[in-house]
Amino acid sequence: MKKLLLATALSTLAGAAFAEYPEKPITIVVPFAAGGPTDKVARDLGEALRTKINQVIVIENVGGAGGTLGASKVSKAAPDGYTLLLHHIGMATSPALYRNLPFKTLEDFEYLGLINEVPMTVVGRPTLPANNFAELMKWLEANKGKVNLANAGLGAASHLCGLLFQQSVKIDMTTVPYKGTAPAMNDLLGGQVDIMCDQTTNTSGQIESGKIKAFAVTTTKRLTTPTLAKLPTLDESGMKGFNVSIWHGLYAPKGTPKAALDKINTALKAALKDPEFIKREEALGAVVVTDNRVNGADHKKFVEAEINKWGPVIKAAGQYAD
Known part of the structure; x- marks a missing residue:
């Protein structure tokens, strides 16, 4: 009984400690160099998130090793909600590409939600x-x-x-x-x-x-932006079933308190409905995610399915990195 009361008390204190979250700037790590497509998505999202979570959003570029250095840094960061990772499809392909991956994709992160598909x-x-x-x-x-x-x-x-x-x-x-x-x-x-x-x-x-x-x-349907609307899909051009989109998702270190995760996820959902963010993404041909994958659990299921999809493709090509 005493152990139960102690656990309840500690849980209450932990919740209270994050009641005012975030109390300082939040860093979003981009595992690629500045100026690239993923960096662009991160900076646009950071601006939208800033107004939803009422805190400064700092973008930190940690490039190298196909995105694994930045992802590894976040996997080992303090699980306090102040260090996040914005990564693309590399989260799902790294397990097949790298023999000595310094993190476990499905175990070392908290999944916050999918952002867009490009x-x-x-x-x-x-x-x-x-x-x-x-x-x-x-x-x-x-x-x-x-x-x-x-x-x-x-x-x-x-x-x-x-x-x-x-x-x-x-x-x-x-x-x-x-x-x-x-x-x-x-x-x-x-x-x-x-x-x-x-x-x-x-x-x-x-x-x-x-x-x-x-x-x-590479999508199964033609795009609607003026620049790309006239381009045929590979599917209609004879490559039946060819469908590749590069998605981006948001992650936190494993063990980040639920109170912080909930606040980030709520802010993320609001940011994905921000008209200016949507406008910027659409101008680049990207589609902002609006389905259940903006939830952590469904985001994780999606990444697991992508791991199973790309693993055989990469192994068949025999292209690996140590």
């Missing part, structure tokens, strides 16, 4: 002879073994989409990894590489300005 686009250098997807396929067939496929590094969104694209078209290409999205795009613009499969957050502006060629989107 379609991918198949794009090419401006001097590529092809002008539509059918012409691209003919060009790829005619240049087997000579095509350079760029990506932003092992585990990056462009790497994952590129793997699935190669498997679908059954054409071997030379994969050219870069240290980030910006240098990969720069070489595509300059014609040093031929094609890339990358997020709309990174390609929309270049497509709109006519600096690169766009051939298709």
